[in-house]
Amino acid sequence: MPSVRGFWLSLSCFCFFVMPRPGNAHPVIQHKDVLGSHLRHILPKLGMQFGWRNLTCQACKILFHIIDLELETVDNMDHIANMVAWVCRKLKIGDDRECTSTVQLFKEDVIYVWVHSVLQPDEFCGLLLNNSCGHWDIFSDWNVTLPDTPKPPIKPPLPPQPGSPTSHVLYLTDIHWDREYTPGSNPNCKESLCCRNRSRVGHWKAGYWGEYSKCDLPLHTIENLLQHLAISGPFHYVYWTGDIPAHNIWEQSRTDQLRVFRNITNLIRKYLGHIPIYPAVGNHESVPVNSFPPPYIQGNQSSHWLYEAMADAWKDWLNPEALNTLRLGGFYTVKLNPGLRLVSLNMNFCALGNFWLLINSTDPAGQLQWLVGVLQDAEDHKEKVHIIGHIPPAYCLRSWSWNYYHIVNRYESTISAQFFGHTHLDEFEMFYDEETLTRPVSVAFLSPSVTTYINLNPGYRVFHIDGNYPESSHMVLDHETFILNLTKANANSSSQPVWERLYGAREAFNMETAFPLAWDNLLQRFLNDDGLFQKFWYFYHKGHEQEVCRNVCKTTLLCQLRTGRADDPRLCEHLKLEVPPDSFQRRWKRPRFC
Known part of the structure; x- marks a missing residue:
């Protein structure tokens, strides 16, 4: 699936706000920009030049430990917001306008969460990247209570009798x-959303009815x-x-x-x-x-x-x-x-x-x-x-x-x-x-x-x-x-x-x-009939041609289709893995976007 920079922009700005606090959650008022000097010193060494998604586990832990140690010496929350916007630009998560505006938009709500959250640096990197980078259990297990009423006997569904009425449900x-979509504008801008009246016009121009791009x-x-x-x-x-x-x-x-x-x-x-x-x-x-x-x-x-x-x-x-x-x-x-x-x-x-x-x-x-x-x-x-x-x-x-x-x-x-x-x-x-x-x-x-x-x-x-x-x-x-x-x-x-x-x-x-x-049977047929799967892949993208999906791509998608439950790769153990299990477990996780 395509990456969506706008989601990562919002998530990253949130991440730099919602920091773990040892002891008192409120910042100590001082006048030395310790956090800023640390960040300016370490970011170039970490080589983070291509956006948030290139943040490595090691870089994440170093960065968040520094922030955890130094946040209590920062003057005020506005200063933190300025530093977050600076980091956002440095990591090339967004341009100046995106970074500054997003930070200001998220600031009030995220500070509240920051003050009341108990997340630790390693947990945060596990949350942000994946469990291999750190264990996080802030979302601890809990259970709803089901009634004591016994579950009724299972009756496999049967097709309706011929001539039975059918309802048609429109799904939108x-x-x-x-509101700013502009035909003829640039569909290939640097922002998270293009085809707008402020996008510089290039050789490729947005169509009247819509465009195949991040529009x-x-x-x-x-x-x-x-x-x-x-x-x-x-x-x-x-x-x-x-x-x-x-x-x-x-x-x-x-x-x-x-x-x-x-x-x-x-x-x-x-x-x-x-x-x-x-x-x-x-x-x-x-x-x-x-x-x-x-x-x-x-x-x-x-x-x-x-x-x-x-x-x-x-x-x-x-x-x-x-x-x-x-x-x-x-x-x-x-x-x-x-x-x-x-x-x-x-x-x-x-x-x-x-x-x-x-x-x-x-x-x-x-x-x-x-x-x-x-x-x-x-x-x-x-x-x-x-x-x-x-x-x-x-x-x-x-x-x-x-x-x-x-x-x-x-x-x-x-x-x-x-x-x-x-x-x-x-x-x-x-x-x-x-x-x-x-x-x-x-x-x-x-x-x-x-x-x-x-x-x-x-x-x-x-x-x-x-x-x-x-x-x-x-x-x-x-x-x-x-x-x-x-x-x-x-x-x-x-x-x-x-x-x-x-x-x-x-x-x-x-x-x-x-x-x-029938849908379970279809998944089994996808495994053995690549032509049928490629037809599904075409429909998956609403009839717009994409690169052929095979090997890891196919296995990953079949795993996603097979499970309605988060973080449970056991449901995919029967698939013919084209990659090592540990690598597959990382790949099968759904990209969270939109």
């Missing part, structure tokens, strides 16, 4: 509207998509799983975020308002990006400003009970029809990028325990449940992810489908029984993004669901992916673009069903 995710979408492309969807279908529901703003994370404000949120919400209501719409919260909705404090954080640092805006904008789509939990923590449940319930999770409470979890990561907002209660009630009333969210479960913190996996195992007969976004790519995550890790119990569908970021066609998905009738499984029967081919669209920008069907899953992969067992 990762829209990422860039988000103009409003006219998003509106064209919605106009197309308004006359497509029919759709029974819309699942919309967040990430509305662009990737210009260094210059965002609450006012900007709310303006973007309301504009896109109003557009969706304008064109799709006749259809029930059920949203979920993305990680880009907040300011700073990924900043979602648990509900016990009050005052200006809380997420109250965002959840209240969402509750107000979505009040026509959700009932009062759902709006109450939305205001509390950004999650909710609603009954779609007799026999089917929807749960919308706030997956930011499991995200590694959410630095608030460094204070306390144990079931933030009690969301997972709440989920258990919802699922048990659904089981008691013989309801099926669809779960939607933004960040996929395997991208979550380990304890949260393992607890969620355990919940899915317990309620496999109740959870009919899981839907997520975030990666911008077309993929899925498998869930297996915890006893043997061989029997597939569920599959999480990770749908492709509307945005082009990075190097993709715009896209959306339609799920075919077992419909609304007594004893319906409400499981996914098939799905279709649609794209806007930018090469064709930009070649004649004066004409209306064509949103075309890229593929249907069962047809493309010759699957008898779209139940979990």
Whole structure:
């Protein structure tokens, strides 16, 4: 996958703020720039000239030990912020504007976390790089409590009888509207987001409808998509799983975020308002990006400003009970029809990028325990449940992810489908029984993004669901992916673009069903049929040609597809490894971006 410098920019700036404190967490006031002199002395020797991702384990430990020792001699937090911006520029994480603006944006929230966190230098490098660089257990193990009610007998799903009704669910995710997208601008700039009115024009110019680069979408492309969807279908529901703003994370404000949120919400209501719409919260909705404090954080640092805006904008789509939990923590449940319930999770409470979890990561907002209660009630009333969210479960913190996996195992007969976004790519995550890790119990569908970021066609998905009738499984029967081919669209920008069907899953992969067992079988076929896998690789990137994926690339991706649980390479032990196991364990970890 392509690297996304903007994510590392925000993460690195956070990292240089959130430092471990021996004893008192508050800085001692002195007037000598000890930290600055140490950093200026050591950074050139460490050879860090090509960005944060080239930071070695040794360099990380040296750097953070120095900062740990010297922070208490720094004059004030503004001085620390200036040093962080200097380090950001020195490591070439971003240019001057990106580094300075991001530091200022993150400063207030991150200082609070810094004061209350207990992370040590070696732990921090283990967190930032990987476990081979240091052990970190700040995200300690914890468990949700399951009811004593016995798990119902397992009944393998059966295809619906011929002629049974089918529901069509439109799935939209990762829209990422860039208000400054400018056709003809430079798609290959030095910043984390290009194709903007400030990008210097080069030989390569951004297309009218979008561009294959690190660019988000103009409003006219998003509106064209919605106009197309308004006359497509029919759709029974819309699942919309967040990430509305662009990737210009260094210059965002609450006012900007709310303006973007309301504009896109109003557009969706304008064109799709006749259809029930059920949203979920993305990680880009907040300011700073990924900043979602648990509900016990009050005052200006809380997420109250965002959840209240969402509750107000979505009040026509959700009932009062759902709006109450939305205001509390950004999650909710609603009954779609007799026999089917929807749960919308706030997956930011499991995200590694959410630095608030460094204070306390144990079931933030009690969301997972709440989920258990919802699922048990659904089981008691013989309801099926669809779960939607933004960040996929395997991208979550380990304890949260393992607890969620355990919940899915317990309620496999109740959870009919899981839907997520975030990666911008077309993929899925498998869930297996915890006893043997061989029997597939569920599959999480990770749908492709509307945005082009990075190097993709715009896209959306339609799920075919077992419909609304007594004893319906409400499981996914098939799905279709649609794209806007930018090469064709930009070649004649004066004409209306064509949103075309890229593929249907069962047809493309010759699957008898779209139940979990069929996806598990498909993974086995990918191992032995490279042509079939390369077809998947093409769809994975929404129909935009990429380098062929073989050997380590293929093995790594198959491992990612096989596990809906974070940090558990055991699920991939059966794969034909092309690299040593220790190297593979490092490679299989998902890049956390978007």
